[in-house]
Amino acid sequence: MTIQWFPGHMAKARRQVTEKLKLIDIVYELVDARIPQSSRNPMIDEIIVNKPRIVLLNKTDKADPRMTEEWLRYYREQGVQALAIDAQAGKGMKQIVSLSKEILHEKFERMKAKGIKKPRAIRAMIVGIPNVGKSTLINRLASKKIAKTGDRPGVTQAQQWIKVGSELELLDTPGILWPKFEDQTVGYKLATTGAIKDTIVNMQDICVYALRFLSRYYPVNLKERYGLEEIPEDIVELFDAIAKKRGCIMSGGMVDYDKTAELVLREIRTDKLGMLTFDDPAELSSEE
Numbered sequence: 200m201t202i203q204w205f206p207g208h209m210a211k212a213r214r215q216v217t218e219k220l221k222l223i224d225i226v227y228e229l230v231d232a233r234i235p236q237s238s239r240n241p242m243i244d245e246i247i248v249n250k251p252r253i254v255l256l257n258k259t260d261k262a263d264p265r266m267t268e269e270w271l272r273y274y275r276e277q278g279v280q281a282l283a284i285d286a287q288a289g290k291g292m293k294q295i296v297s298l299s300k301e302i303l304h305e306k307f308e309r310m311k312a313k314g315i316k317k318p319r320a321i322r323a324m325i326v327g328i329p330n331v332g333k334s335t336l337i338n339r340l341a342s343k344k345i346a347k348t349g350d351r352p353g354v355t356q357a358q359q360w361i362k363v364g365s366e367l368e369l370l371d372t373p374g375i376l377w378p379k380f381e382d383q384t385v386g387y388k389l390a391t392t393g394a395i396k397d398t399i400v401n402m403q404d405i406c407v408y409a410l411r412f413l414s415r416y417y418p419v420n421l422k423e424r425y426g427l428e429e430i431p432e433d434i435v436e437l438f439d440a441i442a443k444k445r446g447c448i449m450s451g452g453m454v455d456y457d458k459t460a461e462l463v464l465r466e467i468r469t470d471k472l473g474m475l476t477f478d479d480p481a482e483l484s485s486e487e
C-alpha cells in the first residue's frame with residue numbers, strides 16, 4: 200500500500216475503523232512525536248465518537264524532548280489524555296494500561312453494579328496513519344512478535360484479540376487512517392520524517408523545506424552536523440555549503456542537488472541532526 204489516498208480509500212478506511220469501534224472500549228490514537236499534529240488524521244474527532252481516546256506520542260526517542268513536554272502540556276490543557284511512548288524500546292507500555300484502567304474505571308464499576316461479577320478485560324484498538332508504529336506497538340504490548348512491521352510505509356495487512364496481561368485486550372489489526380494531504384506544509388513534514396514514500400515526493404523540495412526549518416529552529420544542530428560557521432540565508436548557498444562539505448559534487452564541479460537532498464533527509468530521519476520536532480503546539484491556535 201502506498202500512502203496515496205483517494206476519496207474511495209478514505210471512505211473505506213473510515214468505514215473499517217467505524218466498524219471496529221463497536222467492539223472496543225477505548226482507542227489509542229498513535230501519532231509521531233516529531234509531528235504530533237501533522238501525523239494526525241484530520242477527521243479523527245468525527246470518526247472516533249463516543250469512545251474514550253488516548254493520544255500516544257510515539258517515537259519520542261527521535262523527537263525533541265522539550266517539545267514533547269510542550270505537546271503533553273498542550274494536550275493536558277485541552278483536556279486530552281496523552282502519553283509519550285517509544286514503542287520500539289517498549290517505553291511507556293505500563294502507563295498505557297494503567298491510564299486505560301483509570302479512564303474506564305467508572306464504566307467497569309457500572310458493569311459490576313449491574314451484577315456482572317467478573318468484568319471482562321478492557322478492549323482497545325490502535326489507530327494511526329501509515330508508518331507511525333502501529334505494528335511495533337502491538338508487538339510491544341503483546342510482548343511477542345505478532346504484527347508485521349517494516350521500515351516502509353504501508354506494511355500492516357491482515358482480527359483477533361491480543362491479550363496484554365489479564366486486564367487488556369487489543370485488536371490485532373490497527374485502524375489505518377489518512378494524514379492531512381491537502382496542506383503542503385503537512386506534506387513536507389510527513390516526507391521529512393519519512394512517513395511518505397520518497398518516490399512520490401520531490402526530494403529537493405522536501406529538503407528545501409527541512410533546511411529552512413532547521414535554519415530557523417535548530418541552527419546549532421545544522422551548524423554542528425555540517426561544520427558550518429554561519430548558516431547562509433540563501434537556500435541554494437546552504438545546499439552548496441553542505442554539498443561541498445560532504446562531497447556531493449558531480450564531475451565538472453557542479454553541485455549534485457539530488458544527492459545532497461537525499462543525504463540531508465537520510466541524516467534527519469536517522470537522527471544524525473539530533474532529536475527534532477517539526478510541529479509546535481503554539482502554532483495551532485493561529486492555524487485554526
Ligand SMILES: Nc1nc2c(ncn2[C@@H]2O[C@H](COP(=O)(O)OP(=O)(O)OP(=O)(O)O)[C@@H](O)[C@H]2O)c(=O)[nH]1
Pocket residue numbers: 257258259260261284285286287288327328329330331332333334335336347348349350351352353354355356375
Ligand atoms: N525510533 C523509533 N522507531 C519506531 C518506533 N515505533 C516504530 N518505529 C519504527 O517505525 C517503522 C514503522 O513501524 P510499523 O510498526 O511498521 O508502523 P505501522 O504504523 O504499523 O505501519 P503501516 O503498516 O504502514 O500502517 C519501523 O521501522 C519501526 O521500527 C519508536 O518508538 N521509535
